[in-house]
Amino acid sequence: MENIARKDRRVIKTKQAIIKAFLELYSEKDFEHITINDIAERADVNRGTIYHHYLDKFDLLDQIINEHLHKLIHYCTPHEDESGQILLVNELKLVFDYFKENFGFFSTLLMNRSSSMFRERLLQVVSAELRKKLAAKDRQMYIDHELNTQFMTSSFVGIVEWWIQHRMPHPPQYMAEQLSLLLVKNEF
Template sequence: METETKIDRRVLRTKEAINKAFLELFSEKELEHITINDIAERANVNRGTIYLHYSDKYDLLDKCIEDHLGKLISFCSSHDLPPETTVAVQDLRAIIEYVGDNFLFFSAMLSNHRSTLFRERLLQFISAGLKNKLDKQDAHSGIDKELNAQFMSSAFVGILEWWIRNKMPHPPEYMADQVRRLFEKNEVYASS
C-alpha cells in the first residue's frame, strides 16, 4: 500500500513536470513547433515517459484543457448558491483567483494565437452557466437570454484575456467587483 502511494506521487510529479514544461513551451512558441523532445528536455524526463501518459502533444494539450476546465466546472457546481450580489462577487472572485493562481496555463492558452480550442471550450462553459442563471431569473428585458449569455461570456473571456495579457494589473477582488457590475447592467445578477 505504501509503495502504491509513492508510485502515485512520482507519477503525479512527473505529469506536473511534463505539463509545466509543455505550458512554458506553449507560451513561447506555436504548438506546431513544439516537439516531444522539447517537452522531455524541459521536463527532465525521457520521451518514453511522456508517451506513457500522453499519445502525442495534441493529447497533452487536450488533457491540460480538460483538467483545468474540469476544475472550474467542479468548483462552480459545488458553489451553486443563490444569485445574491455578495455571493456572486465571491463566485467571480474565486474564479478569477483560480485563473490568477494558474497564470501559466491561462497565459499560454489565451495568449497563443492557435489556442482557439481552449477559448471555445471556455466560452461554452461560461455561456452555459450564464444561460442557466438567466433562465432562473424572471427578468423580462426584451433581450434574448441565449444572446445575452453569449454576449456576456464573450465579454468575460475577453476581460480574462486582457487581465492575463497585462500580467494581472488589478487584484482578483477588484476584477470580480467590476465584472459583477457589468453583469448587473446586463441583468445576469440582480443589483443590490
C-alpha cells in the first residue's frame, strides 16, 4: 500500500513537472514551435514519459485547460447568505479569487499570441453556465436568452482578459462588485 502511494506521488510530481515546463515554454514561444523534446528537456523527463501521460502536445494543452476550467466551475460554487439567497457579487468574488490564485496559468494562456483555443473554451464554459442561470430565472425577460447569454459571456471574458493582461489592477472584491452591477443592469 505504501508503495502505491509513493508511486502516485511520483506520477503527480512528474505530471506537475511536465505541465510546469509546458506552461513556461508556452509563455516564451508560440504553441506551434513547442516540441515534445522541448517539454521533456525542460521537465527533465524522457519523451516516453510524456507520451505515457499524454498523446501529444495538443492533448497536454487540452488536459491542462480542462482541469482548470473544471476547477473554476467547481471551486466557484456560490454560497448562500443568511437569508438563503445567493448573492451575485459573492459568486463573482469566488471566480475572481480563483483567477487571482491561478494568475500564472491564466496569464500564460490569455497573453500568448496563440491563445484562441483557450479563449474559445472559456467562452463555451461561461456561456453554458450563464444559459443555466438564465433558464432558471422566473421572471419575464425582454431580451432574447441566447443574445443575452452571448452578450454577457463576451463581456465577462473580455473583462477577465483585460484584468489579467493589466496584471489585476483591482482586487477581486472590487471586480466582483463592478461586474455584478453591470450584469444586474443587463437583467441578469
